[in-house]
Amino acid sequence: MDNYIEVVKNKLKEEGFKLTPQRRSIVDIMLKSKGQHLNSEEIYDLVKKQCPEIGLATVYRTLQLLDDIGAVSKLNLDDGCCRYELNINNESHNHHHLICKKCNKIIEVEEDLLDTLEEQIEKNYGFKIFDHDVKFFGLCSDCK
Ligand SMILES: [Zn+2]
Ligand SMILES: [Zn+2]
Ligand SMILES: [Zn+2]
Structure with missing residues (x-):
């Protein structure tokens, strides 16, 4: 899974972004919660434990950025919130x-x-x- 962090880091770099400690914490949470389909608020609550100074808006923006570079997928499961999951293998179809x-x-x-x-x-x-x-x-x- 260290490999995934490297992949994210490189993709961010290609787009002119850095893997800041805050972004890194969000990626860590996504890795740790694999298969849980957390929504933005749940991700925020977990990230806050590692980065107490982080704001909800930063979490939203980072998740959007990770979605844009294909590192995570945004899920709409018709329950009124945005959920996210890891997108480890870009080549394969979504489950x-x-x-x-x-x-x-x-x-x-x-x-x-x-x-x-x-x-x-x-x-x-x-x-x-x-x-x-x-x-x-x-x-x-x-x-x-
Ligand atoms: Zn899933
Ligand atoms: Zn049930
Ligand atoms: Zn298919």
């Missing part, structure tokens, strides 16, 4: 999300499973697919 309507748990589906659909779309519409954003709404195994 799918299962969202429990009762307890709001977010479960990741690692398998893409859309190869056939993607192939059909590319063939029938002459459309080159880069990625997709798939959400399933329902009840998790605990709530069912």
Whole structure:
């Protein structure tokens, strides 16, 4: 995972930005909370423990910057807030999300499973697919 920090550092440098200690703390939080899909406020609360002087606006701006350089992905899970997750492998398609309507748990589906659909779309519409954003709404195994 040290590697990820180096990648972020280099991407920032390419765009003329530095990995400041505050940005570094946000990247650290994203790494530590992998798979949790934290929203901006939750990330802010965690970062504040490391950088008490950091402001919410800085956290928003940094997350936006990390999203712009492709280091994190912004998720819209239809729950009224912006959630973020690591984007370690730029080349691969995003995993799918299962969202429990009762307890709001977010479960990741690692398998893409859309190869056939993607192939059909590319063939029938002459459309080159880069990625997709798939959400399933329902009840998790605990709530069912
Ligand atoms: Zn795919
Ligand atoms: Zn549930
Ligand atoms: Zn996810």
